[in-house]
Amino acid sequence: MIVRTVSLSELVGVDCAGETLHRRLVDGDGFARAARHLVDLAEHADVALGYSAGGMVLWQSVLLGLSVDRLICISSTRLRLVSAAAVPIPVLAVFGEKDRNRPADAWGTCSHVQTYVISGAGHDFYGTDGPARDLCLARVANFLG
Template sequence: MSTNPQNILLIVSDMWGFEHAMWLDNYILNLKDHFIIKRIDCNKIGKITASTENAIHQQFLDFGIDLVVEHILYYNQREVSILGFSIGGFIAWQAGHRGLSIKDFYAVSSTRLRLENYKPNTKSIHLYYGSDDSNIPNFDWHDMHSIKPNLIPNGNHLIYRKPEIAKKVCSDIISSCIV
């Protein structure tokens, strides 16, 4: 069994972007032989200029989310798989609502999904959360969408930065793309 290196994986950043995201290497190194990887830096593409967490979040709500969704839709005409982190997963979900063809959807700590009433049309959806993250969608939300969440014991919102979580998520992604 092998993977198809023609599969495109969009890796969509958290609100901080990729400039200082050394943790991203844990994902890239595990996935690069299995996908054509495209990185979507939400902070840069969203034209975020703020530097504090609350101000960055507000700029995403005011204009950044829409800018990144438009970018994703414009530059991705083929079916893609998604790996989104925090707000990046929410942004990719929005792109799916607006026409992005998504094969498999993976998101880690995308707590803003709790506000969504509809899910994008995909083959599969895999959501990972730290069990100690106070903003994760509740079980009723997951039941409504027929999604079984992957809860990481004793994990907070930034679980995606931990190498052992990257290994688990990458293993799940690779397993789903075996042809």
């Protein structure tokens, strides 16, 4: 198995992180530019996994033609701004219950999207060892299983 990691800063073409990188993605066409760059850069992937803004970039890349069999988006709250029905492949979208920016509970219905909301978790649950991350990993394993 080949694993490839691509940073958002690489896709946007900037040397920054954190809030500065987030602003570059959100302002103007940063997400679209990153998605186009990923489509040009990547080959077929069995699975693509993105955290937060990375999930949104992957989502847009799939819509632009990135060849992916399954997509996993963890805490990708900007997905609330797009139609779940638009993506043609199986997707697992995991959110923390306390993340006030997550999509509405009905967002993934009637689509290829499986949503999973982790009780009591906030936006960045995936970055800390604990029960919320363990639940997320178990759901990801089930999705891939």
